[in-house]
Amino acid sequence: MNNQKRYLSQVLSLDAWHDKISTDSGSSVHVELSFHSGRLGGDNSEFPFTFNISLRKALLSVEVEHPLEIDRRTIARSIPGNQAELTKIIDTHNVAKSNASFGGKISPASMHVSASGSMQLDSQVSQEEKMKIIQAIPGIIAIPKPVNSQSYSWELIPGHSESLDGQPWHPVDEPRLKTLPAKKKSKLSPSVKIKLSCLLEDINITDLKLKDERPIAIIKEMAINKMNMKAAIQHLKLSLGEMQLEAGQLDDRFSRLLIADMLASEV
Amino acid sequence: MSLDKKNLSIAYSILISKIHELKYLANISGRDVFTFYRGADLSGLDISGQDLTGMNFEGANIKFSSFKEVAFDPGAFNGCQIDPSQRWMTDEYGFYVRDLLEFDPNEILLFCKVRPGIIDEFIRITDLNYTYFSEVSMVSQNALRKARSGSVVAFETAQKIFRFISNNIEGHDNSSIDSFKKKMKQPCIIYLYGGNNAKFKEISRERLESLLKFRKFKIDNSPESPWSDSRDTVEYLEWAEDYFKRTRDIP
Numbered sequence: 001m002n003n004q005k006r007y008l009s010q011v012l013s014l015d016a017w018h019d020k021i022s023t024d025s026g027s028s029v030h031v032e033l034s035f036h037s038g039r040l041g042g043d044n045s046e047f048p049f050t051f052n053i054s055l056r057k058a059l060l061s062v063e064v065e066h067p068l069e070i071d072r073r074t075i076a077r078s079i080p081g082n083q084a085e086l087t088k089i090i091d092t093h094n095v096a097k098s099n100a101s102f103g104g105k106i107s108p109a110s111m112h113v114s115a116s117g118s119m120q121l122d123s124q125v126s127q128e129e130k131m132k133i134i135q136a137i138p139g140i141i142a143i144p145k146p147v148n149s150q151s152y153s154w155e156l157i158p159g160h161s162e163s164l165d166g167q168p169w170h171p172v173d174e175p176r177l178k179t180l181p182a183k184k185k186s187k188l189s190p191s192v193k194i195k196l197s198c199l200l201e202d203i204n205i206t207d208l209k210l211k212d213e214r215p216i217a218i219i220k221e222m223a224i225n226k227m228n229m230k231a232a233i234q235h236l237k238l239s240l241g242e243m244q245l246e247a248g249q250l251d252d253r254f255s256r257l258l259i260a261d262m263l264a265s266e267v
Numbered sequence: 268m269s270l271d272k273k274n275l276s277i278a279y280s281i282l283i284s285k286i287h288e289l290k291y292l293a294n295i296s297g298r299d300v301f302t303f304y305r306g307a308d309l310s311g312l313d314i315s316g317q318d319l320t321g322m323n324f325e326g327a328n329i330k331f332s333s334f335k336e337v338a339f340d341p342g343a344f345n346g347c348q349i350d351p352s353q354r355w356m357t358d359e360y361g362f363y364v365r366d367l368l369e370f371d372p373n374e375i376l377l378f379c380k381v382r383p384g385i386i387d388e389f390i391r392i393t394d395l396n397y398t399y400f401s402e403v404s405m406v407s408q409n410a411l412r413k414a415r416s417g418s419v420v421a422f423e424t425a426q427k428i429f430r431f432i433s434n435n436i437e438g439h440d441n442s443s444i445d446s447f448k449k450k451m452k453q454p455c456i457i458y459l460y461g462g463n464n465a466k467f468k469e470i471s472r473e474r475l476e477s478l479l480k481f482r483k484f485k486i487d488n489s490p491e492s493p494w495s496d497s498r499d500t501v502e503y504l505e506w507a508e509d510y511f512k513r514t515r516d517i518p
Contacts, residue, residue, distance in 0.1 A: 097348075232292075235281055236270070240269075
């Protein structure tokens, strides 16, 4: 990890552990992961503004070091586990994203309108209808993505909001996977690495506000143009991304940004 | 690099700029204007009348934004998140010349279509003739004709054509070269598979990457065999991937 603060890591907390590696039985790998939004710039005088930062999507990877191998029968299932339900949620997301009256944003209200096919506006969706969506759809959807015999990933997307918030799974009751029993005893335990990454477009910067140092009259005159705001936000994202490239160039749209990585401790 | 004083001050300059045009604002950043807005959120904006040539927006969210009378290069908005009224701004050319030149044709058997007009524009600017082009690039006149008209050609043919273009592009009149280079930088290639009495089908970048990943996995896990890493067809890889998923119980 380089000396520069990993600003993006402020939007999550990550911990991981696994059972003792042995030749008799496999080891469960547990990941405790929690997302929230962070506000940057408030306590730093170099920032001429403050803004909220959160993640629209993320990829969690578990990599076990050779000679360990993943026991594919023990991979944690998708959330929700039922494929039909998962497909339905993704389809509803796609409808919500095409809804101009909600600005293409995902929220309990836009999900309700998309799922029910109604023509309501945001203000017309009742609290009860929103709660039904929040209760029926998991806060975070987890989709397993196999990689190879030593690595597995889960794509994490919000169920009914724009950004990831909360815990996707119970860290103790829902281990990510188990490794196969080790083939031979060894003095040095092979490592289990956990990584969280995202694409540049998955960084969500919102609610950017200039710091309030000028008289009210001048602030009013300086209401920020929407085009300028979006261009400035893009510049900020690119700056954040430069700190955390996993590999490749920032102009490669498919480069992943590494937000957090750690070794799972053996317990 | 990073959120240092310089970058924060650039962001501030962008915020308070009195000119509200995307190209101008990207220039303030000092970054490569061609890639600046890739993956950006540009939804709900009125971008009418702006000059967006020389810029690529792949991955950007441009939904519900107005692009009336905008100047842009063909392909600049391919791969964007769009709303149905914006389909006219995109086309099927999803791969870049850079992708084409870096791809190893010995991995998967693929074919190409080139955006019509690109090769002809190069000939017009450089004043080379097709006979010379054909001889030096080692592409037959017939294959060159097919490529120019946007018909399906072998992958290696498209590679030879663009290697020739890349090697011969410098040293000509500046303004026409600049305009040509902008168009060539945008996605202008389609990848396809099939042939051999079957219809050619297009393949997306996402699908190709997942097949390449699976191919690598198959090679790494195959018993010793001199043919395990020979060139595969897309049809074979799709069958093998499906067979593997079914028999190894991969979710």
